[in-house]
Every structure is written in C-alpha cells, then in structure tokens.
Amino acid sequence: MSTPQPQSDSQLAELDIEILLRFGLPNPGPHRSTLFGDGVVAAAITLDRLGVMPRALVFLGEVVRSGGTRFAAGLPEPLPGPAADVARGWLTAAAMVVQDPTGDQLVARWLEAVAAVLALRVTHREANS
Amino acid sequence: MTRAGQFMDKMSDADRARFDQLLAGTKSAEERAYLMKALAAGHSYDEIKAFDDQIHAHGDDPRWLTERIAPVQLEAVSAQTAGTGYKGASWDQGQHDTCVAASTVTARAMVDPLFAFQLTTGGHPDDPAYDNGPASKERWEKETNPVYDTRSFMHLWKGGMWDWESQNIADDEIAKHTGAEYHDVDLDSHDKRQNALAEIDQKIDEGKPVPLSVHGGTLLNPHGHQMMIIGHRGDQLEIYNPWGYTVWVSESDFVNNHMQGASDDRHPEVRSVRMPK
Numbered sequence A: 001m002s003t004p005q006p007q008s009d010s011q012l013a014e015l016d017i018e019i020l021l022r023f024g025l026p027n028p029g030p031h032r033s034t035l036f037g038d039g040v041v042a043a044a045i046t047l048d049r050l051g052v053m054p055r056a057l058v059f060l061g062e063v064v065r066s067g068g069t070r071f072a073a074g075l076p077e078p079l080p081g082p083a084a085d086v087a088r089g090w091l092t093a094a095a096m097v098v099q100d101p102t103g104d105q106l107v108a109r110w111l112e113a114v115a116a117v118l119a120l121r122v123t124h125r126e127a128n129s
Numbered sequence B: 001m002t003r004a005g006q007f008m009d010k011m012s013d014a015d016r017a018r019f020d021q022l023l024a025g026t027k028s029a030e031e032r033a034y035l036m037k038a039l040a041a042g043h044s045y046d047e048i049k050a051f052d053d054q055i056h057a058h059g060d061d062p063r064w065l066t067e068r069i070a071p072v073q074l075e076a077v078s079a080q081t082a083g084t085g086y087k088g089a090s091w092d093q094g095q096h097d098t099c100v101a102a103s104t105v106t107a108r109a110m111v112d113p114l115f116a117f118q119l120t121t122g123g124h125p126d127d128p129a130y131d132n133g134p135a136s137k138e139r140w141e142k143e144t145n146p147v148y149d150t151r152s153f154m155h156l157w158k159g160g161m162w163d164w165e166s167q168n169i170a171d172d173e174i175a176k177h178t179g180a181e182y183h184d185v186d187l188d189s190h191d192k193r194q195n196a197l198a199e200i201d202q203k204i205d206e207g208k209p210v211p212l213s214v215h216g217g218t219l220l221n222p223h224g225h226q227m228m229i230i231g232h233r234g235d236q237l238e239i240y241n242p243w244g245y246t247v248w249v250s251e252s253d254f255v256n257n258h259m260q261g262a263s264d265d266r267h268p269e270v271r272s273v274r275m276p277k
Helices: A017-024 A030-036 A038-049 A054-067 A069-073 A083-097 A103-129 B002-010 B013-024 B029-040 B045-058 B062-069 B100-113 B113-121 B131-143 B172-178 B190-206 B252-257
Strands: B070-075 B082-086 B182-186 B208-215 B222-233 B236-241 B247-252 B269-276
Touching: A017 A030, A017 A038, A017 A083, A017 B247, A030 A038, A030 A103, A030 B222, A038 A083, A038 A103, A038 B082, A054 A069, A054 A083, A054 A103, A054 B100, A069 A083, A069 B100, A083 A103, A103 B002, A103 B013, A103 B172, A103 B222, B002 B029, B002 B269, B013 B029, B013 B045, B029 B062, B029 B113, B045 B113, B045 B247, B062 B113, B070 B100, B082 B131, B100 B113, B100 B131, B113 B131, B172 B182, B182 B190, B190 B208, B190 B252, B190 B269, B236 B252, B247 B252
Parallel strands: none
Antiparallel strands: B070 B082, B182 B269, B208 B222, B208 B269, B222 B236, B236 B247
C-alpha cells in the first residue's frame, strides 16, 4: 500500500466539505474516513479563519443531538457571525443523507472532532503568541 | 414525537419497561409530555429519571413546569421573534460579542427540556439562591460567552444529579475549549506504544481524534509539541500538525520513537496520548 501524501493547510482548505459530508455520512468506509480525517481539518481551518471558537461547535453538536440535523440546518445562526452561512451549508448537506438519531449522532461527533482540531490550532497559537 | 419513537426503539427492553413505568407514574399530561420531549432530545433513561425526580413534586402544576422547562414563548404578533426569559429576567445578548449565537442557545432550550431546566433552575428547583431570574440570566449569558470554560456545563450531569462540583478532569487545554473528556496515557516504552495502537485505531474509527504529545532534546533544553492523530490506513497513522499540515507516519515509526517526520528533529519521541472517552 502506498503512503498517502502530506497536505498543507491551504490544500486542505480547498476541500469541498459539503461533498465530503454527503458521501461520508451514509456508510462506513473510505469516504467516512476522509470526512473524519482531512474533512475535519479542512472544516477547522475554515472556521478558524472565520474566528469561530471550538465551544460554538460543541454547542452546535448538542443542538444536533437534541433536535436533529435538519432542525439545526434551519437555525438562523448555527455558528456565530460570518460562519453562519458556512455551517448552514454543511448542515443542509448532512441533512440530505441523515435520516435518524443515529445519523444525527454521527454529525454531532463530526462537529466535535472539528472542535478538537480547532482547539489544537487555538492552543498552539496561544502558546506561541 | 417521531424522534421520541425512534429513541424508544433504540432503548433496551429493561429501560423501555422502566420508562413506561415512569410515564405511568406522572401526575399530569404536561409532566408526561416533558418526559417524552426529553426522550426525543436523546437523553437516556437514567437522565430522564433524574430529571423527573426534580420535577415530579410539581407534576400537577402545569404553570410551574412550563415556566421552568419551556421558557421560550413565541410572540403572538410575530413568529419571527421569541420572548425568552425567566421570572422577569429577559434573556438577550445586548451588543456583546458572543461565542454561541443567542438564537442558537434559545433553539436548544426549545428542543431540550433538561437544558432549559438547567438554565432556569441551575439544577436546584425551589432553591431561591438558584431558581430565580437573575441567576437564570447569568447561566444563559455563560452559554453565549466566548470565554466560558466549556467543562463547567458539559459535566454538570453526573450520577443522575446536577453537580457543579463534580469536575475531576485533568488540566488540558484542548478539553478546556471543547469539554471533551480524555485520559492521559503515558507512552514512555516500546510496549506501551505498541499496546496503545489498537485503542488509538478504535477511537479514530469512532470519529474521535486523539491528541498526541511528542518531545525530544535534553533535560536542560527540552522540546515538546502537541499534534493530533486524525486517521489511520493500513499501518499508517494520519497526523495533523498545527504548524499547518497533515502527514502520515508508519505505526513502526510511532512505536520506535521515530516521529521526527511528523514535526522535526527536535521531537522524535512519543510522550503520551490523550485518549478520548
């Protein structure tokens, strides 16, 4: 098996996260792995650039767990400020393929994984500023 | 109620029987409805039972229940706005920057009765020190606050009771930001690193990235760095380095402390991982 190639933040930021969600959520397998690997980092970079804090993602994950992905996609401001439209796009894409609480749980876990990578970026930056 | 039904289908037979028993013991249709709503919000039987233990004494008082569990009232004149608050204290964010939008906090309170009840009562219904308007507003503001330590709410619900004090969590910067629970696993030997791989792979498969500490240097000139394991494929681990890239390292390099490829020559050794729970 060949070794996958490293990718820079700028390359990862180009990934289409809506597509990754639509293909990665329905079934386990390589698309799911990409969604929870490179897709998580791509989302964290995108949101970091928009000034989102990790806690906002964790909170959104709780909303997804409580009300479902479709409910969260209908929120006026799922993430604060300019990240609202981005998050709504992701949630709308996820809602197309998620049909039940098990799927909502997966979406919530993906948001929490994004929060974890975002937290790593934030703490690294704080430690080196 | 569709979601409640879906969660009910996922319950074990024992929990289903206990939940039916809980519903049968309610004092009113309102109390019963809030328990069903808690189920629809994804709470476990134990969480719902503990919630009911706190509201059951007032189960025949719909006004008491509504005030504390459904504090969000859509205004009749405009479905676009929601008047939210508790005991005269209006929940509004003013002009402050927020971490979580006020409308999103309100939305969660609408769909999760346990969350709403925590906001209004602090988990201490009938205790005037907690169950009052200004205290509820303070709790609501904390939810929107950009500097609020996430752990304080994420770990309130312990052993079936609200507990502000039950936070025995290692000081961890990532956990401080996300509220996620981790336990440190020292990996200071070949065998420990080898043995940890299976659990790391399992966490990754569950969708939980694993924070990783690497180090090197000397006692007088130590170097340390934190990264995150985000994937695995075959015998390769995918690692995100906050210097700005993802990189793949072999499990052999991980086990044998040849980690400089993931960062640089200053950090060849694995120190520990923080295993997500």
